[in-house]
Amino acid sequence: MDTEASHTQRGHSSPVEGEGRSRSAFSGAAALFARPGWFTWRRAGLLGIVCTVFLLLLSNFVVQPFLIPSRSMEPTLATGDRVLVNKLAYGSGGGPKRGDVVVFDGTGSFVPEHAGDGGNPVGEALHGAASALGLAEPSDTDFVKRVIGVGGDDVVCCDAGGRLKVNGVPLDEPYLYPGDAASKVPFRIVVPLGTLWVMGDHRSQSRDSRDHLGEPGGGMVPVDKVIGRADWIGWPASRWGAPGAAGGSGGGHG
Known part of the structure; x- marks a missing residue:
């Protein structure tokens, strides 16, 4: 009988002890948040610095927000859009x-080398950090365009129907700005290996590879200068989603 009684007492007492511990933990947490001075501006500032450093590291190595500064990629990307650039x-x-x-x-293809030298280093660093977080316009040396030709491609403007041809095959470009021609500048180029021929979707408003044909490099962008691929429109919310789908392309490399 004594044994049964002791088991019964333990059975009834265990939940009470557990409940007591839960109440004690809750009371301790409540006391911590209710303690005067638990929140200070110094702690808030430190937390802000830690979050900023984390976001900068994420932006530098994984995904970078990029603020679209012009109309050159309309209708795919509009001025003020913030796209997420996949660096991986x-x-x-x-x-x-x-x-x-x-x-x-x-740098070296669309703008001359050392074009940005001579500025305020502190101001440039702050602007670089803000643009890396998508809070300011990108550097004057950063551009967003669509890849039309890759290394080895023969790109021609234009065929009898006004379309670009890549490796002899007409290029379907549903992403073009309504009413724009594929290009009003005739050209024929062979893209060197390790480089890209790029153009904006709003051809009449885009300064792209066509505008640098007579310069060193011929408007070609080295592949190792690519920061990443614009995979997602993150802002504004009404435009959430992947940028417009690419059109069909010609045969050959790539």
Whole structure:
């Protein structure tokens, strides 16, 4: 009888002890948050710094927000859109493909080397951090365009129907701005290996590879200057989603 009684007492007492411990933990947490001075501006500032550093690291190595500064990629990307640039898109050895919308550093291809030298280093660093978080316009050396030709491609403007031809095959471009011609500038180029021929979707408003044909590099963008692929429109909310699909492309490399 004594044994049965002791088992019964333990059976009834266990939940009470557990409940007591839960109440004690809750009371301790409540006391911590109710304690005067648990929140201070110093702690808030430190938390803000930690979050900013984390976001900068994420932006530098994985995904970078990019603020679209112009109309050159309409209707795919509008001025003020913030796109998420996937910096790991080409990390496995596969390079950009025709139709990809890419962000790249145009130094040496679209803008001269050392074009940005002589500015305020502190101001440039702050602007760089803000643009890396998508809070400011990108650097004057960063561009967003669509890949039309990859290394080895023969790109021609234009056929009898006004379409670009890649490796002899007319290019279907459903992403073009309504009413725009594929190009009003005739050209024929063979893209050197390791480079890209890029153009904006709003051809009449885009300064792209066509505008640098007579310059060193001939308007070609080195693949190693590609920052990443624009995979997603993150803002505004009404435009959430992947950028417009690429059109069909010609045969050959890529």
